[in-house]
Amino acid sequence: MMNIDIINPNAKFYRYQNDNKLRWLSNDDFVIWHSRTELKDEKYLLKPNWPECCPGHRSLPDNIVSYLSMFPHCCKSHKTLVDADWFTLEKLKRLPEKILETARQTENLIASKLDESDWYDHITEWIEYSIESFGQLPKGFGSPIALNVYLSHIEHILNCSYEKIYQPKIDKILAFINSYESHDGAADQVDIIELIGKYNKWLEIFPWQISYLTHLKAHFENQIPILSGEKKYNRYSGISKIRVITEERLVTFLMESTQHILKEVNAKALATQGNLSDPEKKCFEIINARRDHELMQLGENINDERKKLYKLFKQWFSGELRYLKEITPILEKLAEEPAIKSAGTERDRKDHYEIEKLHNEFCPRMPISEAVQHFKILTSTPSKNNAPFLTEEAFKSFIARAFGRMDIGKQKINFGRGETNLIISLFAEFFQKASRQWEPSGQCKDKYVSLLTDNFHDWKKSKVSANFKVRPGAWQ
């Protein structure tokens, strides 16, 4: 059982979203006292009179006594404990027997596992568990108490007790121990706070106020890409750990996401989809966003990744503005060109209809709002590549074309790797709903398969039809 004291009553908790189990606490705020280790179901392989068996072992209790007689005057960091009101030597009363017990269990475990195929995992998990059992002092108060006595004993035993054929394995275990000794026993929690800060700064810098970027904001606000995703289970401590990503990886992630979004979602992409409306309003938004960035940087001497970000945005803003300025007169001209339009020109003007007011020609008994509501999720959910499945404008065009039977071109659904079945599921679910409530007969699967394949580019009817089923929970 972990024996933890919160020493700062004002300590702040940091909670990872949606997961009440992960709470981060600054390591200024708590102390973890040592605790016993437990080794179950191991055959006892050491000498019966351990540690009285030989001088190498005899030195362990001696070292414990001499360490504790010096403590906390053993080193500069531990000396600061003298003045800490939360610290008493009483807390260390059982430490000598704890060290002996953990050392004995460690030697026994190494002896029993070294010949097994998964020796490395067993031994390193055990050592990790043992190291953690020495607890943790708040930041600035030095390494866990007596951890070095334990580790140097184990190193000594590894170096002296095993035959030469074990040397490669011993070297690996020693390297593992060394990697622990090289950091001073302070936890990584402080870095997490820094990572959260970095991420929040990125959220602040990103120009979500530009209307064609706004829909992505919720997705990024609701996640903090701070855990690396690989969970590692330690069979001895019973704890699964998720590694915290490094600052370097977070910065790379932010730069890559930014580049990706800006390349995918821009005025040119809107124009390609036939969705570039109100270019003046877009110019206005970009000019303001650019000015916001200038003001943010005013008088600041920024030397971290934000410098690169600002530069990237500056480039993007000026490219967007130039493009919008060049394309606007051309678009206007094209719109005036009557030859391009078929009959019913007025209906083609994209800005002149409200999708909610259209009549549902696709399934006349169904109110069009049902369709709008069902497919709206495509605009509010980002795909794996972070861009939404449909932009607002592509969505509007899809509803107008498929349900309002308006003369508007096919759209393209954006999706990431492995997401085609997710999209098919949304259409299959729509078919299920419609056939139960609004269609005169349930025999209309083909019609609903075509709803996807006829209104979007690059969907094959045979393939969609073969996979046309609802995947429960896919869109929750």
Ligand SMILES: [Zn+2]
């Ligand atoms: Zn011995």
Ligand SMILES: [Zn+2]
């Ligand atoms: Zn010390």
